[in-house]
Amino acid sequence: MLLEVRDLHVEFRARDGVARAVNGVSYGVAAGETLAVLGESGSGKSVTAQAVMGILDTPPGRITGGEILFQGRDLLKLTREERRRIRGAEMAMIFQDALSSLNPVLTVGDQLGEMFVVHRGMSKRDARVKAVELMDRVRIPAAKERIRQYPHQFSGGMRQRIMIAMALALEPALVIADEPTTALDVTVQAQIMELLAELRRETGMALVLITHDLGVVADVADRIAVMYAGRIVESAPVHDLYRAPAHPYTQGLLDSIPRLDHKGRELHAIRGLPPNLLTVPSGCAFHPRCPRARDECRTDVPPLHTVDARRGSACHLWRECLHG
Amino acid sequence: MGRHVVRRLFQMVPVFVGATLLIFLMVNVMGDPVAGLCGERQCDAATTARLREEFGLDQPVWRQYLTxxxxxxTGxxxxxxxxRPVTELMATAFPVTVRLTVVAILFEVVVGITLGVVTGLRRGRPVDTGVLVLTLVVVSVPTFVTGLLLQLLLGVEWGWIRPSVSSEAGFGELIVPGLVLAxxxxxxxxxxxxxxxxxxxSSDHVRTALAKGLPRRRIVTRHLLRxxxxxxxxxxxxxxxxxxxxxxxxxxxxNIHGVGYQLYQGILRQNTQTVVGFVTVLVLVFLAANLLVDLLYAVLDPRIRHV
Structure with a gap:
């Protein structure tokens, strides 16, 4: 495994209590693999990613337990400086809103070139040449001229390409993309996803794709981890999960995708709201919204049951779920 | 960029005309420019008439203003x-006030920004709280209190500085007054x-800089400060x-003989020409300073430059 998160716990201290954002998340990503982490906002998917990157705001955030193994080393045991050297070079991150995530007062050339200047000790001139190459690689037209421009002079799609170029600059082994297409038009979304998939194939990097959009995931991901209230509730190869979900929450998500052959029928929605992280329900956190909930769901926290060698489900009733 | 400057310059014209007209009317129409000319006594009618004619005060107001x-x-x-020509007064007064202002601006830039950066990076720590309380005190106390207090303590009690500035008003003498002004x-x-x-x-682009693995120093200077x-x-x-x-x-x-001093004297003795002249130059200074800010803004923020 390239990256292995083991039993990670993250909490945020707020004025009115402690929000447990991540409650024992474990997942692994092999080299070259694409893992999609799926979940509603507040499910802990971004917080987990920030903990992996080491860019969590601490305080108020605090990692209270677990291990993050990357290339065999526990990142949580490294010094600040050691982690900084890994960030950007060995693992990189792509953010949701490229306009606010890029520095508005520096040219894109400066921001791309900075990676080579800081991590590789290149001269500014050489870094600029590299930056043009990167922009060509993510297919930004007229890269040589546009390198002197500022982020606001690019379109949304082009800006996200710059973000991607920046993440890929030093050919990291792992790229985490946090909702990379959410802020974009639908047509541009497809282009960006295609570009990501293509670059992943070319470079052999592993990709963690964080999203709340099941539609985005199907074509790109190898595996899916579904998160709910700071836990992984189901983890499976993408086709297995689509064919037969082993958790009622995954079932609900799949049912709420609009389908052409269901035209005219009412669209399914999961009833209720995502839980408040200050007061996570007892037992299985999903039980207040679950159509299959029984007494044991209210009292016992379900462990991640082994469904088969490659999938797991944190549901007491995974067997019934799997067989409809 | 060039068009930006030209547009700004044109916008200054109505402001200049409006401001000078206002001050001209206030002094010449609402007050009586001749009233203060005969010392403590009231001028007699014949003298008043002669003076009014001599200074063109019998002309209509719009003509006076245009003149x-x-x-x-034409200077x-x-x-x-x-x-004495007003320009002569200006030549002695403005250099003094410019020096005083330079000292004050230096205090703002060096001390103000440094304290701001230190507290901004250490929010909630004792340094931060201490400086915050201090700034609150400074803002709340009027300048004349701060000024008189410093004069009394540093100048009279401890004798570190001379309580009043000499007529040369060199930079060294202006340090404490500059601090008070600033x-x-x-x-x-x-x-x-x-x-x-x-x-x-806590902005997104600083988080990106962090995710890029930049050293803290570079994040602060290049991505945060600017x-x-x-x-x-x-x-x-x-x-x-x-x-x-x-x-x-x-x-x-x-007791610095600068612009403020001359203006004060001018108003006290109803020296119309002095007051209007000095205010006119101050309006020009204001406009120039604002133009400078606009240009600096465009240099610092490319989003303005490329509109």
């Missing part, structure tokens, strides 16, 4: 009633820098004009 504006544009600010703005600059820094610190200082620079720029015109109190306390 005045024409004279100003003639008129004669003070003591016979004090309120200094506190604002500190707070503005602190807030702006703290705001930008963006955070844009509003601070704007404030300091506009403050240049305010400091020059607002130095009256400080100049009175430390």
């Amino acid at each position: 005045y504006l024409g004279n100003v544009l 003639d600010f008129g004669t003070a009633f003591d016979g 004090s309120v703005s200094l506190a604002y600059v500190t707070r503005l820098t602190r807030t702006s820094l703290a705001e930008n610190r 963006n955070s200082l844009i509003p601070v620079v704007t404030f300091i720029g506009t403050d240049i004009g305010a400091l020059m015109g607002g130095a009256i109190v400080t100049e009175r306390i430390f």
Whole structure:
């Protein structure tokens, strides 16, 4: 495994209590693999990613337990400086809103070139040449001229390409993309996803794709981890999960995708709201919204049951779920 | 960029005309320019009439204003009633006030920004709280209190400085008056820098810089400071004009013969030409300072430049 998160716990201290954002998340990503982490906002998917990157705001955030193994080393045991050297070079991150995530007062050339200047000790001139190459690689037209421009002079799609170029600059082994297409038009979304998939194939990097959009995931991901209230509730190869979900929450998500052959029928929605992280329900956190909930769901926290060698489900009733 | 400058220059014209017209009307129409000319006594009717004719005060007001504006544009600010040309007064007064303002601006830039950066990066720590309380005190106490207090303590009690500034008014003598003049703005600059820094610190692009694995020093100087200082620079720029015109109190306390002193004397003795002349030049200084800010803004923030 390239990256292995083991039993990670993250909490945020707020004025009115402690929000447990991540409650024992474990997942692994092999080299070259694409893992999609799926979940509603507040499910802990971004917080987990920030903990992996080491860019969590601490305080108020605090990692209270677990291990993050990357290339065999526990990142949580490294010094600040050691982690900084890994960030950007060995693992990189792509953010949701490229306009606010890029520095508005520096040219894109400066921001791309900075990676080579800081991590590789290149001269500014050489870094600029590299930056043009990167922009060509993510297919930004007229890269040589546009390198002197500022982020606001690019379109949304082009800006996200710059973000991607920046993440890929030093050919990291792992790229985490946090909702990379959410802020974009639908047509541009497809282009960006295609570009990501293509670059992943070319470079052999592993990709963690964080999203709340099941539609985005199907074509790109190898595996899916579904998160709910700071836990992984189901983890499976993408086709297995689509064919037969082993958790009622995954079932609900799949049912709420609009389908052409269901035209005219009412669209399914999961009833209720995502839980408040200050007061996570007892037992299985999903039980207040679950159509299959029984007494044991209210009292016992379900462990991640082994469904088969490659999938797991944190549901007491995974067997019934799997067989409809 | 060039068009931006030209547009700004054109926008200055109505402001200049409006401001000078206003001050001209206030002094010439609402007050009586001749009233103060005969000392303590009232002028007799014949003298008044002679003086009014001599100074063109029998002409209609709009004509007086146009004549005045024409004279100003050719560098003639008129004669003070003591016979000296107003430009001569300006030549002695403005260098002094400019020096005083330079000292004050230096305090704002060096001390204000430094304190703002230190507190902005250490929010909630004792340094931060201490400086915040101090700035609150400085903002709350009027300049004349701060000024008189410092004069009393440093000048009279401890004898570190001379309580009143000599007529040369060199930079060394202007350090304490400059600090007094800057004090309120200094506190604002500190707070503005602190807030702006703290705001930008949690911004997305700083998080990106962190994710890129940049060293902390580089993140602060390249990605945090530059963006955070844009509003601070704007404030300091506009403050240049305010400091020059607002130095009256400080100049009175430390007996500095600068613009504020001349204006005060002019108003006291109803020297119309002096007052109008000095205010006109101050309006020009304001406009120039604002233009400077606009240009600086465009240099610092490319989003303005490319509109």
